[in-house]
Amino acid sequence: CGVFGVYNHPEASNLTYLGLYALQHRGQESCGIVSSDGNTLHAHKRMGLVADVFGNQDVFKKLPGSSAIGHVRYSTAGASVEKNVQPIMVDYSRGSIAVAHNGNLVNAQLLKAELEAYGSIFQTTMDTEIIIHLLAIARTNSLEDRIVEALNRIKGAYCLLFLTETRMIAVRDPNGFRPLCLGKIGNGWVVASESCALDLIEAEFVREIEPGEMVVCTSDGEIKSMFPFRSVEPTPCIFEFVYFARPDSYIFGKNVYLTRKELGRQLAREYKIDADVVIAVPDSGVPAAMGYAEEAGIPFELGLIRNHYVGRTFIEPAQAIRHFGVKIKLNPVREILAGKRVVVIDDSIVRGTTSRKIVKMVRQAGAKEVHMRISSPPTSYPCYYGIDTPNRKELISSSHTLEEICKYITADSLGYLSEEGLLKSVGMNNTNFCKACFAGDYPVAFPKPADLPQMG
Ligand code: 5GP
Ligand code: SF4
Ligand code: MG
Structure with a gap:
């Protein structure tokens, strides 16, 4: 899969559409964008290619705001069906949150069984939804802490983009299996699975997001970088070099x-x-x-x-x-x-x-x-x-x-x-x-x- 996000740019959803276009090789089953206008999240997602799902300019009227995250999917966990299209978006007691995930959790089935035993009802068959349920039951207070608490329970590969009404948070798993990079456009920030997506929207490549790093974009225009997880020796996926990534991308330093x-x-x-x-x-x-x-x-x-x-x-x-x-x-x-x-x-x-x-x-x-x-x-x-x-x-x-x-x-x-x-x-x-x-x-x-x- 591929993930892309823009924080603090007037054309956030349009740029996300272009970013997903550049990441289309990472998944062609379905795609989606969730935007935030500062108060509410808005979503448009469907089965199909980026050009088909977002080909009509009218859809961008439904995606207002200066922040957006997007996803292109090919399924590794969960069937290729409409309900499994990402980003996942939910409302819960603390507001709304959307999440886009590239990777695959290895302890998904165990966690799901445990969550169901406590009364969780799952809407999709994607492992990504587990992260949402873990967030909802987290005991800590701030969003960052809750995300860390939830992610401390999951194992496997994940590059995640979270979007709330006011914030965008990017996380790369401690093993750093999948690539993820950070860019700058105007006064805004961009996060993408591969640098080829930054090139397309003429964002400046800032750096790669490190294994185990969490990057929080906040309304003061700054980013906060944290390493909240137990550190392990990173193991980036060599197959990204062999096949998966686009040749014009710069990943894992090359x-x-x-x-x-x-x-x-x-x-x-x-x-x-x-x-x-x-x-x-x-x-x-x-x-x-x-x-x-x-x-x-x-x-x-x-x-x-x-x-x-x-x-x-x-x-x-x-x-x-x-x-x-x-x-x-x-x-x-x-x-x-x-x-x-x-x-x-x-x-x-x-x-x-x-x-x-x-x-x-x-x-x-x-x-x-x-x-x-x-x-x-x-x-x-x-x-x-x-x-x-x-x-x-x-x-x-x-x-x-x-x-x-x-x-x-x-x-x-x-x-x-x-x-x-x-x-x-x-x-x-x-x-x-x-x-x-x-x-x-x-x-x-x-x-x-x-x-x-x-x-x-
Ligand atoms: P085969 O017909 O042997 O099953 O598939 C080999 C072809 O699939 C190669 O041309 C390779 O480029 C392509 N391919 C596409 N996606 C993948 C993937 O996820 N893993 C691997 N190993 N090959 C893939
Ligand atoms: Fe998966 Fe192979 Fe990449 Fe390891 S190297 S993450 S097994 S594709
Ligand atoms: Mg091939």
């Missing part, structure tokens, strides 16, 4: 595009091969393919052309759509591929269906040999921290050897970037990245299914 290119160079060093042309599976494989081609001294070409009006296939929740999605999305350029030994670069193999279709497509276009190279290690473990990888059984590399996968995708050869190569290319030796989907070393423990209460 530009994503250059990092991906380096993954490609390292991949070429690890798997030299004689070939005539390097192509990418667009768009996610492009920077790595360029790095690979440069390092290997093989020409890079656009051998597959993407229809840009189709969303990220993986994120479409229905298996049916995912299946023919590849054909809708990509078409080979025969003149580039016919008679050639082709290296195809992609960022990851999840179920293997994309690679299998692409190898066939490239071969049908006349390629003599098709060599698949992947700019990350095999994805063998599910993510519990906000990336929607499927369960273990569906991950092809959790149960198949390299040779078996190569055979399944019908390639002449297959090579994955090594774990060492990945870490070396990202190059931040002092950072202990989460890489659990590759290595299974989960930095935040989660309850095993057997420990969980059975819920209807």
